[in-house]
Amino acid sequence: MAGKRRYEDGCAFAQALDLVGERWALLVIRELVFGPKRFTDLKADLTGIATNVLSQRLTDLEQAGIVVKKELPPPARVQVYDLTDWGRDLAPIFRVMGRWAARSPHLKTGWPLSVNAALLSLGAMFDAARAEGFAAGIELRLDGQPFAVTVRDGRLTVDPGLHEAPDVVVTGDQNSLLPVLYAGMPLNDAMRSGLRVTGDVGVLRRFATLFPMPAPAPLPAG
Amino acid sequence: MAGKRRYEDGCAFAQALDLVGERWALLVIRELVFGPKRFTDLKADLTGIATNVLSQRLTDLEQAGIVVKKELPPPARVQVYDLTDWGRDLAPIFRVMGRWAARSPHLKTGWPLSVNAALLSLGAMFDAARAEGFAAGIELRLDGQPFAVTVRDGRLTVDPGLHEAPDVVVTGDQNSLLPVLYAGMPLNDAMRSGLRVTGDVGVLRRFATLFPMPAPAPLPAG
DNA sequence: CCGAATCCTGTCCGATACTG
DNA sequence: CAGTATCGGACAGGATTCGG
Numbered sequence: 001m002a003g004k005r006r007y008e009d010g011c012a013f014a015q016a017l018d019l020v021g022e023r024w025a026l027l028v029i030r031e032l033v034f035g036p037k038r039f040t041d042l043k044a045d046l047t048g049i050a051t052n053v054l055s056q057r058l059t060d061l062e063q064a065g066i067v068v069k070k071e072l073p074p075p076a077r078v079q080v081y082d083l084t085d086w087g088r089d090l091a092p093i094f095r096v097m098g099r100w101a102a103r104s105p106h107l108k109t110g111w112p113l114s115v116n117a118a119l120l121s122l123g124a125m126f127d128a129a130r131a132e133g134f135a136a137g138i139e140l141r142l143d144g145q146p147f148a149v150t151v152r153d154g155r156l157t158v159d160p161g162l163h164e165a166p167d168v169v170v171t172g173d174q175n176s177l178l179p180v181l182y183a184g185m186p187l188n189d190a191m192r193s194g195l196r197v198t199g200d201v202g203v204l205r206r207f208a209t210l211f212p213m214p215a216p217a218p219l220p221a222g
Numbered sequence: 223m224a225g226k227r228r229y230e231d232g233c234a235f236a237q238a239l240d241l242v243g244e245r246w247a248l249l250v251i252r253e254l255v256f257g258p259k260r261f262t263d264l265k266a267d268l269t270g271i272a273t274n275v276l277s278q279r280l281t282d283l284e285q286a287g288i289v290v291k292k293e294l295p296p297p298a299r300v301q302v303y304d305l306t307d308w309g310r311d312l313a314p315i316f317r318v319m320g321r322w323a324a325r326s327p328h329l330k331t332g333w334p335l336s337v338n339a340a341l342l343s344l345g346a347m348f349d350a351a352r353a354e355g356f357a358a359g360i361e362l363r364l365d366g367q368p369f370a371v372t373v374r375d376g377r378l379t380v381d382p383g384l385h386e387a388p389d390v391v392v393t394g395d396q397n398s399l400l401p402v403l404y405a406g407m408p409l410n411d412a413m414r415s416g417l418r419v420t421g422d423v424g425v426l427r428r429f430a431t432l433f434p435m436p437a438p439a440p441l442p443a444g
Numbered sequence: 445c446c447g448a449a450t451c452c453t454g455t456c457c458g459a460t461a462c463t464g
Numbered sequence: 465c466a467g468t469a470t471c472g473g474a475c476a477g478g479a480t481t482c483g484g
Contacts, residue, residue: 011320011342012346013339021248022456026239030233039465050459051468055466056456065440092318093319106237107237111232114233117231117233117236120233121233218306262445271477272478275476276448448481451480451481452479453478458474459470463467463469
């Protein structure tokens with residue numbers, strides 16, 4: 001435990017990397033931004049992570065003050081991991097860096113995404129200019145979990161839980177929905193392959209125009 | 223080379239980590255945001271990095287399209303590493319994440335910083351509200367290199383090179399200057415220990431009030 | 445002298461098996 | 465369900481050496 005590898009750098013950014021720069025650490029945080037999860041669910045959502053690594057990261061993040069281990073009240077009485085307020089303040093990182101990576105010349109599209117990754121990508125790719133004069137309430141039920149997406153005043157918000165006043169409700173999985181938003185797939189195609197839409201489909205179609213893919217960066221010589 | 227460890231995740235953020243998530247990678251980029259450097263200077267500015275690791279990161283980042291290897295024109299004819307435009311777009315990450323880390327309950331202050339780290343920290347800690355109605359041109363000469371710092375319209379910019387119209391010129395090293403900006407050290411103390419100031423000292427004193435330290439996050443239990 | 449390539453050692457990661 | 469134990473392999477750290 002004493003042999004922890006650290007940059008010995010006064011730079012606050014370098015000290016951030018000491019806390020969240022190890023492999024998987026930021027992805028663990030990504031999976032907790034919309035609310036607490038149990039160990040096994042975290043493992044399921046983080047494809048490929050080993051149990052010992054997940055365990056290690058959670059204790060490291062807990063010691064850093066980013067994650068807290070909680071026990072849900074009876075009768076549930078299961079223990080879950082949640083972000084502290086400060087830990088949740090990392091959310092903008094995912095949007096800023098995700099938007100940057102969306103311009104990678106090597107970006108692989110069409111790969112499966114976790115529910116949390118898909119929801120964060122909305123905030124990353126959202127184009128405020130295209131949303132001018134548009135307001136909408138959309139409830140997304142991905143993998144059975146409801147999320148309230150709201151567009152208003154050129155801003156997009158995503159919160160866990162049911163939407164108070166949805167114009168449209170979309171049920172299905174994120175990997176069916178995202179090609180509609182980012183790759184121009186016709187909504188009808190997605191509905192034919194499992195996506196269910198109830199309510200105002202026009203709102204959803206309009207919503208799907210708010211996420212333009214940025215042009216990839218040029219690759220210097222290769 | 224083929225055995226590169228990757229998250230196989232469609233999430234753009236996870237793919238960003240595939241590119242810049244390895245140890246030292248983001249710090250290498252940090253050291254290049256204000257302009258190209260030679261291998262040896264990079265090694266000197268990144269305290270503790272091993273030559274083979276630096277070499278490996280540079281070739282990885284070059285393949286990713288983030289870094290380019292250039293040869294300066296004769297008579298210099300030395301090779302330098304520079305960021306691509308896309309690579310330089312990572313600069314906001316340092317500010318956002320640095321500002322986040324400044325609230326760490328474990329933050330170590332008073333440690334030495336590189337020139338680039340110090341300059342990026344200005345953008346991270348700058349408080350626009352405190353700069354209302356204030357405009358200033360400040361030339362910082364840190365470790366012999368000049369940087370033009372400008373405050374205007376509630377915004378702060380930092381560019382490499384001499385300032386066109388400086389109100390004040392500060393010469394010295396970043397570790398003498400930063401305590402004045404962030405820790406309330408009296409400017410006179412810093413000047414007594416090596417910082418040299420020519421021009422309007424009042425502008426510098428006012429400038430030093432623009433960088434309030436945020437309150438550290440509470441540590442949940444211990 | 446600069447920019448690496450090459451040892452070697454230690455630590456971390458990944459996969460699986462196993463336990464309260 | 466929620467982790468711990470174990471082990472092989474990949475990667476990082478440090479020193480040395482080599483080519484331009």
